Amino acid sequence: MSTYSVSDAAAAPAPRAAVTLSNLSGSYGIGLAASLAWLAFGLSCLYWPDVGDWSRTDSLGIGAIVIAAFVLFGTFGADYLGGPGEALRKRAPWLVALGALFTLWEVATAKFAWLPLPFFPPPQSILEVYTDDLPKLLDSVFASVKLQLGGYIIGATIGFVTGVSIGWSQKAGYWIHPVLRFIGPLPATAWLPIAFFSFPSSWSASTFLIALATGFPVTVLTWSGVASVSSAYYDVARTLGAKPSFLVLKVAIPAALPHVFVGLFMGLGSSFAVLVVAEMIGVKAGLGWYLQWAQGWAAYANMYAALIVMSLLCSGAITLLFRTRDRLLVWQKGVVKW
Amino acid sequence: MVVQSAAEAITYPAVGAELDIEGVSHAFDIDGATLPVLDNVSLAIAPGEFVALLGPSGCGKSTLLRLVAGLERPRAGVLREDETRITGPHPSRVVVFQDPTLFPWRSVWDNVALGLEAQGILKTQRHRVDDAIDLVGLSSFRNAYPHQLSGGMAQRVALARALVNDPKILVLDEPLGKLDSLTRIAMQSEIVALWQRKGFTTLLVTHDVEEALVLANRVIVLSDRPARIKADIAVQRPYPRHRGDPYLAELRKQILGLLGLEATW
Incomplete structure (x- = not known):
């Protein structure tokens, strides 16, 4: 030594x-x-x-x-x-x-x-896409971000509220838990055919699917976060005069936040997959649609250009999520830096 | 610290509440079987008294504290604080647990502010939080997070979190049990000083006989589970007390005998 x-x-x-x-x-x-x-x-x-x-x-x-x-x-x-x-x-x-x-x-x-040419375009042809096809690409980015953001926020909110209620209330758990077990593990993309004919627009159908893909992991992890809060915290808060609303908002939720963020991270990953598939199949806008469209024209440079943009966006979204987490969870030791 | 006369040590300021435990029995259901933990415990504690509960491990001392705190209701019997029946937790009876159980997501200041915040009076009473932190000597750590504190500091924060509510009864559940012996001795005198200054009624659970004798002016010895009161011993000695005091040594021998450990003396 x-x-x-x-x-x-x-x-x-x-x-x-x-x-x-x-x-x-x-x-x-x-x-x-x-x-x-x-x-x-x-x-x-x-x-x-x-x-x-x-x-x-x-x-x-x-x-x-x-x-x-x-x-x-x-x-x-x-x-x-x-x-x-x-x-x-x-x-x-x-x-x-x-x-x-x-x-x-x-x-x-x-x-x-x-390298065989049409499939492996040179850098200048990708640059060409960014300069000459910029408006269309920007429209697609905007459409994707809008769809993703809407679905994700709805899914995360519903998932969070559901998770807290299952974790907190036995009655809520009794009713929601079986539904969650039945529907949750189903990949959200399995709902695609049903969603696209039962919803009024392909946009609302895709929002629903993205929300579903986000909601499941957020619900499960919020629930497990709330359920794993040590009862000692509640005892302390109760002896100090805390009412049930204080126990939920100021004890259960902050204590569960590290779990919630894992759920939000997982939800983000699975919702990206749903977003791209939904755009490829039903929605007539967005980067997924752009990819599909480019493939139809054998415009490989456009596909690579769109893939690069997509990767930057997804990575940016995860970075944003991790920054938010680092800010909210400064009290934690040794969090992973993205 | 000025040495007080014995007469001064047993007159109490009127801040503390009277605690009346009357015929209290309690039991737990474990795997269908009923496990009795408290058997007809009766105890009257005067306002401002410092009472230590001593007993073998697992005898039900902590259960009695949970009943006093109002975290659980007894199966039989009544507990009263100043003639009012205890039916649930109340900030006038605050518990300091063996683990500091600070909220890791809150800074020291926010942890201490917890009680006032929960009661919805923090906005007008912020100075009380600062005062409580000063009282335990952690002014320079008010923005620190619990993971940055040592065990002794964390337990001081827990003490401040309790004291900020100006409790009438302070319930201490082996609060020094996990501290190293030096920190422990230092905090024992701090607790006595705080008690003398504030005058709250104090109920301390411990299984350290010496700690009970140095801190309390009354020691209750409990039997094995289900706990019954075996002895009620007055410790008539002024503060600060000295560990080597032959009077305390004699009491210690007597209490160890009651706990069936006379052979170790």
Whole structure:
């Protein structure tokens, strides 16, 4: 034990000093490599002729070279740039990898067509989608966000209230629990055919399905959260003069919140799946519909472009949820950082 | 601290309530069988008295406290606070449990504010929260969360959370049972100081004979389950008391004998 702590103490300062020294040469080196990788990407766009007909090759190449220049200045000016300089320094290894990957992608598709062409579009054709098909893409994003948000908020609210009532009231549990067991485990997409003809519009049907997919995990986890609150908390609150409403709102719910957030997270995941399927099958708007539409036209670049947007949106939604949780649950130790 | 004369130590300020336990019996149903825990316990506690309940582990001491707190109703008998029958919990009878049971999602200040908030009087009485936190010496920790506190600090917060309500009866359920011995000794004198200052009636459950003798002016020895009162011993000694006091040592020997542990003396 003592040898461990001694070697630990002796070893700890040494790498620290070494890191600061190597940081100077190392981070400049990595920054330089990042700049070179992006320069390579830009030059690869401009140097060889395209094997197909893409209008954005030159802009992409120039854009990449501009990025390379920014990375270069950022790297050597990092000390004067403060926060952004530090951020760049941290991300430099990723910039190297991305630059190299883009170069490879460019060369393998647009320049030498090593990958079969219509299925693997080059970067410039995806850029082309973002510039030329922007209005349609934005409309789809807006439609998806609106549908998802509406369904998710309804599902999460109903799930939360249901979960609290089952966890709190035996009578509510008696009636709701069997229904929950019967309906809950069914994948929400199984309701698709019924939902689409029984609801007045495909939008309301999809909202219902998203709410259903969200509601089940939120209900179950809120319920288990409320049910697992230690009775000692209630005893304390009661001896201090708490009424039942206080016990629910100020004891049961805050104590259950960590569980609730797990439910909200799971609900978000399953509702994304329902959203995309619903848009592909019934709704005539949204990113799922855009994907389907692009497939119909064999517009593979549009599909990749939409997939990237979709992934950014889903990841953004989860980030938002985790930020909210971190803010509300600061009192918890060791929460996972997303 | 000024040493008080014996006469001063047994006159109490009038803040505390009188507690009357009359013929109380209680039992639990476990797997269909009835397990009696309290058997016809009668005890009259004067306002401002500090009474310790001593008894073997699992004898029903804590059950008696839950009945006093109003968290449960007795199967037979009556409990009264100042002539009023106890039918449920009330902030005039606050319990400090063996575990601090602080709400982990609330800061120290918010934990202490709990009682006033639950009674809907926090808005006008915020200073009482600050006073209670000062009283237990945690002013610089008011914004800390429970996971940042040591065991002793957490138990102090629990004490402040109880005292902020100005209880007439303070119910202590082995509040120092899980603390290390040094913190424990320090907090014993703090509890005595608070009791002397505030004058509430105190009911302490403990299975530490020395703790009972250092703190209480009356020690009730309970029998094995179902608990009956075996002895009612007055501890006529001024505060602060000294652990080495031969009078207390003699009482300790006597009580250990009642608990069937005379051989360990």
